[in-house]
Amino acid sequence: MCLAVPGKILSISTEDPVMPMARVSFGGIVKEVNLAYVPTAKIGEYVIVHVGFALSTLDEAEAGRVFKYLESMGELAELEEPSA
Amino acid sequence: MSQTITIDPVSRIEGHAKITIELDEQKQVRDAHFHITQFRGFEKFCEGRPFTEMPSLMARICGICPVSHLVASAKACDAIMAVRIPETAAKLRRIMNLAQHIQSHALSFFHLSSPDLLLGMDSDPATRNIFGVMQAHPHLALDGIKLRKFGQQIIEWLGGKRIHPAWIVPGGVNEPLTEERRDQILAEIPGAMQIILRTLEWFKEASVKYTDEIRHFANFNTMFFGLVDEGGGLEMYDGVIRIVDAQGNVVADRLDPANYQDFIGEAVEPYSYLKSPYYKNVGYPEGIYRVGPLARLNIASHIGTPLAHKEWEEFRGPNKRVILSSFHYHLARLIEILYGIEMIEKLLNEPDILSDRVRAVAGPNSLEGIGVSEAPRGTLMHHYRIDKHGLITWANLIIATGHNNLAMNKGVLQVAKAYLKGTQPTEGMLNRVEAVIRCYDPCLSCSTHAVGHMPLVLQVRSHDGEILGETARK
Numbered sequence: 358m359c360l361a362v363p364g365k366i367l368s369i370s371t372e373d374p375v376m377p378m379a380r381v382s383f384g385g386i387v388k389e390v391n392l393a394y395v396p397t398a399k400i401g402e403y404v405i406v407h408v409g410f411a412l413s414t415l416d417e418a419e420a421g422r423v424f425k426y427l428e429s430m431g432e433l434a435e436l437e438e439p440s441a
Numbered sequence: 442m443s444q445t446i447t448i449d450p451v452s453r454i455e456g457h458a459k460i461t462i463e464l465d466e467q468k469q470v471r472d473a474h475f476h477i478t479q480f481r482g483f484e485k486f487c488e489g490r491p492f493t494e495m496p497s498l499m500a501r502i503c504g505i506c507p508v509s510h511l512v513a514s515a516k517a518c519d520a521i522m523a524v525r526i527p528e529t530a531a532k533l534r535r536i537m538n539l540a541q542h543i544q545s546h547a548l549s550f551f552h553l554s555s556p557d558l559l560l561g562m563d564s565d566p567a568t569r570n571i572f573g574v575m576q577a578h579p580h581l582a583l584d585g586i587k588l589r590k591f592g593q594q595i596i597e598w599l600g601g602k603r604i605h606p607a608w609i610v611p612g613g614v615n616e617p618l619t620e621e622r623r624d625q626i627l628a629e630i631p632g633a634m635q636i637i638l639r640t641l642e643w644f645k646e647a648s649v650k651y652t653d654e655i656r657h658f659a660n661f662n663t664m665f666f667g668l669v670d671e672g673g674g675l676e677m678y679d680g681v682i683r684i685v686d687a688q689g690n691v692v693a694d695r696l697d698p699a700n701y702q703d704f705i706g707e708a709v710e711p712y713s714y715l716k717s718p719y720y721k722n723v724g725y726p727e728g729i730y731r732v733g734p735l736a737r738l739n740i741a742s743h744i745g746t747p748l749a750h751k752e753w754e755e756f757r758g759p760n761k762r763v764i765l766s767s768f769h770y771h772l773a774r775l776i777e778i779l780y781g782i783e784m785i786e787k788l789l790n791e792p793d794i795l796s797d798r799v800r801a802v803a804g805p806n807s808l809e810g811i812g813v814s815e816a817p818r819g820t821l822m823h824h825y826r827i828d829k830h831g832l833i834t835w836a837n838l839i840i841a842t843g844h845n846n847l848a849m850n851k852g853v854l855q856v857a858k859a860y861l862k863g864t865q866p867t868e869g870m871l872n873r874v875e876a877v878i879r880c881y882d883p884c885l886s887c888s889t890h891a892v893g894h895m896p897l898v899l900q901v902r903s904h905d906g907e908i909l910g911e912t913a914r915k
Contacts, residue, residue, distance in 0.1 A: 361504030375583065376575055391571065393586050394548075394593070405504035407884075408553055413504065413593075423501050430486045430502075 360427060363403040363420040364388065381406065460874060460899045461712075462857045462866075464909070470861055471904070473854040475878065477715045477846075487836040492521050492805065492827050495836075497607050499823070505884045508541035508596060509816035510823075511609040512678065516812025517823040518611030520699070521831075523806035529796040530613030532788050535678045537599050537609065538814065539781040542677060543633075544592025545817035546734070546774040549882040550640075551585020554771055557876050558647065562654065563869040581643075584636045588778065591633040595785065598622050613800035623789050630786045637779045641752060644775060651768060657859040658877050659767030659852025662687035664720060664730035665739040666844065667820050668698070668813065673742035675753075675780060677815040683740045684720060684730065689763040693722070698813035701822055707839070717846045718839055729851065732819025732844040733881060734773035739763045744776075746783035752776045767852055767880040805831040816841050818882055842883040852877045864909035866899050871912050874899060 364381035369392065371377045377392040381404060388406070392398050395411045403420035404411035415423070458477055465471040483502070487495065496514040500507035512534055519526055526534075556569045559578055568576075575582045599618070600608035608614050648655070669683045670676040673694075682696035682704075696704055707716040708725045719728035730736070738757070744750040753776055756764065764773075788794060805827055812823045819841030826835040856877045860870045875897055901910040 360502060363504070373572075373575070375579075375586075376572060391552075393552075393571075394589055407505050407548065410548060410552060412548075423504070426486075426498070426502055430483070 360430075361405045361423070362427065363405055363415050363423055364390070365420075366398060366400050366402050366404060369398070369400060379404075379411070381411070458878075458897050460853060460897060462853075462861060462899070462901045464864065464901065464903055466904050468864065468903075470854070470858045473850065473857045474712045475846075475850050475853050476712050477842075477883070484836045484838065487825070487833045490833050492518055492810070492825055492831050492833055493611055495823075495825065495833065496609060496611065503884070506541060506545060506816055506818075508537055508609075509814065509821055512538050512814045513812045513816070513821045513823040515609045515611055516814060517810040517825050518812070519801075520810030520812060521805050521807050521825065521827060522611060522801070522803040522810075524612055524801040524803050526613040526801050527796070527798045529617070529793050530799040530801075531678070532791065532794060533599065533614045533618060533799065534609055536785050536788050537596055538678050539785050540592040540595035540599075542592070542815075542817045543778050543781045544589045544596070545882075546778050547585055547589040547592065549817075549879075550771055550774050551581065551588070553882070554876070554879055555581060555585070557872070557879075558644075558651070558771070562872055562876065566868055566872065569872075581640075584640060588633060588636050591629055592781075594629065595626055598625060610800065612802055615800060617797040617799050618795055620795055623794065627786065627789055630782060633782050634779075637775065637782060638748075641772075641775050641779065644772060648772065654873075654876075655766045655768045657856055657873075658880060659848065659855055660765050661851060661855060662765065663848055663851070664692060664723075664728070665736035665763065666720070666730040666732050667737045667740050668815050669741055670745070675737055675741040675744045675749075675777075677737075677781075679814070682813075682820075685740050685763060687763055687765060689739075689761065692720070698822070699811045701811065701813070701824075701839070705839070713846065715843055715846050716839070718844050719847065726847055729847040730844065731767070731848045731881075732841050733770060733817075734777050735764060735767065735770045736819060737815065738773045738776060744780055746780055746787065749776055749780035749783055752779060767848070767877065770880040770882070805829075818842060818884065819844050840884070842881070845881045845883065849878055849881055849883065852880070861901070864901050864903075866901055866910055866912045868912065871897065871899050871914065875914070 362383055364383040367380045367382050369377055369379045379390050379392050381388050381390040390406050391410045395414050398404060398414045403415040405413050461474050462470055463472045496511045499510035499514045503510050552571050556574050560569050560573050571582060664684050664686050666684050668676045668680040670680045682698050684693040686692050704721050705718050706721045707718050709716055719725045720730055738753055744753045756776060809826045814821055821841055822839040824837040825833055828834050853874055856873050860873050896914060898913045900908055903909050
């Protein structure tokens with residue numbers, strides 16, 4: 358099971374109108390993300406990203422709900438460290 | 442030694458999937474491992490929650506394929522309620538599930554894989570991405586965007602604007618389809634159809650260039666596993682489990698998915714968090730099988746829509762042979778997109794599709810429920826147990842990427858044997874390893890990395906564990 362972590366859009370570059378790119382922050386780590394699939398996404402909104410492509414947008418309330426789940430999972434996460 | 446660590450979502454954003462290739466004393470490739478750090482505490486997290494919350498919870502946590510988790514989870518809840526959901530509700534769920542397949546396959550084919558396919562495996566990595574495709578073949582990149590939008594639009598129209606539609610619910614769906622919505626979707630069908638037909642034509646022609654990759658890309662004997670309908674046809678939503686071997690013999694048929702624990706074992710390997718499911722009757726690790734688009738086309742005896750059936754006949758050839766190279770996951774995805782479009786049209790034209798009987802209501806009537814459906818990447822299983830108040834006491838999930846775990850490892854090994862020269866992995870080699878993994882389109886927890894590229898670290902180790910070479914995708 359993988360986790361889908363929402364990232365917040367910091368800025369959008371529309372140099373190439375068909376392939377707009379955004380700088381997206383995941384808890385402070387900033388990534389370049391392609392917005393071709395979510396052309397209406399705005400600065401301040403949250404996106405779910407798969408291999409560099411934003412799949413969908415979330416508003417702040419919805420993203421907050423996801424973060425709450427992730428947080429409570431983090432508290433529960435007691436995992437065995439796999440050896441390499 | 443075990444150690445307690447906390448999974449911090451942020452560290453996963455930076456995380457890399459790791460691949461190690463082990464050499465023997467003669468410096469020949471002996472073994473290869475693909476290490477994935479999936480989140481394993483998920484099942485624990487579900488405990489104590491009302492079962493009715495599960496579908497929307499699952500869809501939220503896994504936003505990569507929310508609809509697939511909604512479907513499997515809702516089916517497990519139907520089983521807990523011990524209801525048979527109304528026919529129309531099942532058809533509407535089917536439509537949404539197919540739309541999910543279309544949008545996911547479109548992303549995988551057009552935007553993650555097409556740079557390799559169009560620009561070449563050894564081309565400059567700086568331009569071997571969607572931007573390179575956009576420059577060289579702009580129509581193709583646009584077709585991908587339109588096709589994904591077609592699938593996504595259907596999901597939004599059915600479920601409302603929200604990304605996590607609470608439309609699929611235990612017992613059915615929570616709102617009937619309106620005539621207006623139906624016609625809206627039907628109006629989009631011809632455009633989507635044109636795109637997939639021209640893409641199929643182009644890709645079949647272009648595949649001739651990849652004979653080398655076809656030979657070495659996880660081209661080996663495994664079993665194939667997935668759902669088929671009652672008549673053995675391609676099935677995405679319901680049905681029974683069929684397993685075929687590499688020669689096309691049916692190893693097991695008409696297995697009830699609810700009995701999965703009788704025929705699937707789940708091995709845990711020290712190198713990965715991801716469990717490795719295997720077919721119990723054959724044992725571990727020989728009970729290796731593949732799931733997903735290639736598996737579905739290999740286990741099916743036919744496809745229930747005319748155009749996709751014709752493509753499927755061509756794909757399997759006159760002797761209906763089993764297709765072994767994972768490179769063909771790509772073509773299988775295109776055929777499934779065609780099937781999805783045809784099937785959505787067929788379902789929308791059925792007379793009862795606008796019926797307002799779309800939900801069965803009941804409390805918990807069974808203490809256990811299992812829901813199985815086909816997600817874009819393969820068979821997805823949700824299994825819950827509840828107490829008498831309807832609170833989850835135990836949950837088990839088997840996801841498609843898990844089913845393919847053994848096969849992905851074997852695929853990496855095969856590519857390493859074919860393309861690793863000496864001890865220093867090259868960029869072209871790393872890209873082929875990445876490409877072979879990408880055939881399976883795994884959902885990785887750390888999938889927020891650079892456009893189209895998986896975050897990978899590849900290490901070559903000697904027989905006594907010394908690191909001889911390393912290369913990383915920045």
